[in-house]
Amino acid sequence: MSDLLVRLREGLPEDAVLTDPDVVGAYSHDMASFCEAGVPAAVVMPRTVEQVQHVMRTATELRVPVVPQGARTGLSGAANASEGCVVLSLVRMDRILEINPVDRVAVVEPGVVNAALSRAVNEHGLYYPPDPSSWEECTIGGNIGTASGGLCCVKYGVTAEYVLGLDVVLADGRLFSTGRRTAKGVAGYDLTRLFVGSEGSLGIVVKATLALKPEPPKQLALAAEFPSAAAACDAVCRIMESGHVPSLLELMDRTTLRAVNALTHMGLPESTEALLLAAFDTPDPGADLAAVGELCAAAGASEVVPAEDHAESELLLQARRKALVALEAVTGTTMIDDVCVPRSRLADLLAGTAAIAEKHDLTIGVCAHAGDGNTHPTVCFDPNDEDESRRARESFDEIMGLGLELGGTITGEHGVGVLKKEWLARELGPVGVELQRGIKQVFDPLGLLNPGKLF
Known part of the structure; x- marks a missing residue:
């Protein structure tokens, strides 16, 4: 241990190596429940690529595992420390290096906060x-x-579609670049996509070139109330089948609405069984909302309320952003599922989740990126109640199993981490797991990067 700390400090500023037990303990886990976490030997907070390389060379020489971390807002345990590891926190590498309106790219360090980048490019x-x-x-x-x-995936897609190129420090400290900053490029295997979603298990991202789009018009939203989740899901199918491209299409069930009201006092309708939020950022969003409102009414909506302006639209979206935090406040702890199914099976997923909640006598609220079938069933439970905790874990697993039965996936955007690695093996199958482990072996032959995650 002392040798490790001495070696780390040889290439890092004094304030970049943290060893105070209370501080180190705070970096041992992300926001996921039911995920084991070890005690790190140290937390290091580099500011430069060279400092990251020094950490990885030291770790490789001394055979010490390294767990990369960002803001630790993850929900799968992917950032949880392993016993005696070095936690490599990248939050101090937070510079926006370039914004290029002609190439429509931004070049950033990994510690840049999403909202800060959004505002800068705006x-x-x-x-x-x-x-x-x-x-x-x-x-x-x-x-x-x-x-x-x-929230905007339904129209604009996910992170993978915006990562053009990466600078990555490998497990042995070597630096390499992958990808490009051009609009097109097919040179060799797509290693950039390989790193997106790899949860720090293949290398340390130290710089990213990101694609940007022209800023769209301010979006307008509507809220549609439904007497059942099935009716709301029917509306989703009608909207997508009709060729509409909303910038947002989100669903909250009655349990979620009540939780958001309790937390924020926004006055959302609690009598409805499901609330569907739809938004458009088109040149004439009012016309699009009117058309979608008619589809919602045809699907059985009891009320359709368009926002009067951008500010009112943002208030509706803020209610959706507060959903997971609000559900956590119900009992103090949650397990947040991340099952994604084909849109046509969305109603089956919600009905099955309701049946699982009843079976286990638990509160399970559901909010969803309904436009792409990505649901977040959120199991609320008392962590001090052993039986309730057991039932929470069983219900969580049953929801993942249901998602696979419906032709879906165990995670749409939260990742696998520690929480879902047994389920990843079920989804991929033995050949898939073997191939993925082979890729891991190529990039990290000593198994030092984020061990115990994914599989």
């Missing part, structure tokens, strides 16, 4: 679409590690 009339609910806290490096999505 000043140039540009737009960075991926917007996770934690966008005011989460970092671009973390978004890349977990292939994050967000």
Whole structure:
């Protein structure tokens, strides 16, 4: 241990190596429940690529595992420390290095906060679409590690579609670049996409070149109330089948609405069984909302309320962004599922989740990126109640199993981490796991990078 600290400090500033037990303990885990975490030997906070290289060379020489971290807002345990590891926190590498309106790219360090990047590019009339609910806290490096999505995925896609190139420090300290900054390019294997969603298990991202879009018009939203989740899902299918391209299409069930009201006092309708939020950032959003409102009414909506202006629209979206935090406040702890299914099976997923909640006598609220079938069933439970904790874990697993039965995936945007690695093996199958482990072996032959995650 002392040798490790001495070696780390040889190439790092004094304030970049943290060893105080209380401080180190705070960096041992992300926001996921039911995920084991070890005690790190140290937390290092580099500011330069060279300092990251020094950490990795030291770790390789001494055979010490390294766990990369961003803001630790993850929900799968992917950033959890392993026993005796070095936690490599990248939050101090937070510079926006370039914004180029002609090439429509931004070049950033991994510690840049998502919202900070969004606001910076807006000043140039540009737009960075991926917007996770934690966008005011989460970092671009973390978004890349977990292939994050967000509220606008239905129209603009997820993080993977905006990462053009990466600078990566490998396990042995070598630096290499992958990808490009051009609009097109097919030279060799797509190693850039390989790193997106790899959860820090293949290398340390130290710089990213990101695609940008022209800033769209301000979006307008509507809220539609439904007597059942099935009716709301029917509306989603009608909207997508009709060829509409909303900038946002989100669903909250009655449990979620009540939780958001309790937390924020926004006065959302609690009598409805499901609330659907739809938004458009088109040149004539009012016409698009009117058409979607008619489809919602045809699907059985009891009320359709268009926002009067951008400010009212943002208030509706803020309610959706608060959903997971509000559900956590119900009992103090949650397990947040991340099952994504084909849109046509969305109603089956919600009905099955309701049945699982009843079976286990638990509160399970559901909010969803309905436009792309990505649901977040959120199991609320008392961690001090052993039986309730057991039932929470069983219900969580049953929801993932249901998602696979419906032709879906165990994670749409939160990643695998520790929480879902047994389920990853079920989804991929033995051949898939073997091939993925082979890729890991090529990039990290000693198994030092984020061990115990994914598989």
